[in-house]
Amino acid sequence: MEKIAIITDSTADLDVKYAEENNIIILPFRIIYKDREYRDNIDIKAQEVYDNIKVEIPTSSLPSMADIEDAFNKFTEEGYTHVIAVTLSTGLSGINNAIKLVSENFPELTTTVFDSRSISEGEGYIVKEVRRMIDEGKSYEEIVDTLPKIRSSIKIFFIVDTLEYLVKGGRIGKVTGAIGTILNLKPIICVGEDGKYFTYDKVRGKKQAVKRIHELAIESLKAGKELGIYDGNGKVDADKLYEELKSWCSDNKVGTVRRAGSISPVAGVHSGPGLIAIAIVDK
Structure with a gap:
């Protein structure tokens, strides 16, 4: 058996x-500082990574x-x-x-x-x-x-405050690393079919980036898909997005949305603070 x-x-x-x-x-996973090492989400929590990230950006290992x-x-x-x-x-x-x-x-x-x-x-x-x-x-x-x-059946879209940490961590994939500094362009990043990050769309500024994520969420909910919202030190914006989408679902009786948690500390090492993400599942 x-x-x-x-x-x-x-x-x-x-x-x-x-x-x-x-x-x-x-x-x-392991999170490695110059003088110490932690097991991801066991010996260290995500907020500790974000609180220290301006002092030292750790590396990670398998x-x-x-x-x-x-x-x-x-x-x-x-x-x-x-x-x-x-x-x-x-x-x-x-x-x-x-x-x-x-x-x-x-x-x-x-x-x-x-x-x-x-x-x-x-x-x-x-x-x-x-x-x-x-x-x-x-x-x-x-x-x-x-x-x-x-x-x-799964699609992931996310935004970050800055691409600095994805670039330093070597996780930039097909996202253009030079985006944004001068023109304040924010990429809407998607996980592609090859499992690498790529730029799905570009907008100007954080506010417009959150709005674009909201639009993608509504499109998916109209199609009856399930939606999860999660964050990496972006709780306020993620909570607000969740409340807006939950209200929309209640009014329109289409799709389902839930507030997932936060990303793991090791993922936070590579994304940096300010991540807001949606996971879309086509049932």
């Missing part, structure tokens, strides 16, 4: 209690190989036969390959390491869908075959 384990990483932004209750192992090996040893000891790992986009990180390398040392476990080609709410949504399908009694093969379709 199949027994399927789930593993992901800390950029999926899963609620810790939810993960514990659903037997999902979260591998923490979850340790020991953490990954410990997870697979646990799966073996607990009688699991299959493993589904959902990871941060390979366009942004090498975590997918690291898990694949470790899984090769556990041939007794049939393992799929799935590239979410996403981050935060997008990655986390896929993990939750895997859990739901396991609970419904779907087979390993059925779940694995369904994952690409789930991935293709």
Whole structure:
């Protein structure tokens, strides 16, 4: 009989209690300062990163190989036969390959390491869908075959106060790094089908950027899609956007919107403060 384990990483932004209750192992990325190192969202919280970011911009590294090996040893000891790992986009990180390398040392476990080609709410949504399908009694093969379709149903759009941190962290993707300084142009950044960031649109100023995100959200809600709003040290603007969209949904009785949480500390390292994002799911 199949027994399927789930593993992901800390950029999926899963609620810790939810993960514990659903037997999902979260591998923490590392946040590295000159004189100290932290496990993402365990030893350090996002606000601590933002509070320190003007003093020192930390770097990041993958979850340790020991953490990954410990997870697979646990799966073996607990009688699991299959493993589904959902990871941060390979366009942004090498975590997918690291898990694949470790899984090769556990041939007794049939393992799929799935590239979410996403981050935060997008990655986390896929993990939750895997859990739901396991609970419904779907087979390993059925779940694995369904994952690409789930991935293709997700779109992520976000804005940041400045591209400085994406540039320094090497996460700029296809977003033009020179945008904005003189003309105050703000890119609306999307996660592409290749899992890399690209400029979806450009507007002038933060206010217009938030307005454009609002327009994209309304377009999606009119189409009956689900919407999640999250932030990275942009709580005030994200809360305001949520309240506006919730009111719109109530009046028009179309689509659903929810206020998700904040991005992980390690994601905050690379985005910097002021991120506002929407995750759109086409059910």
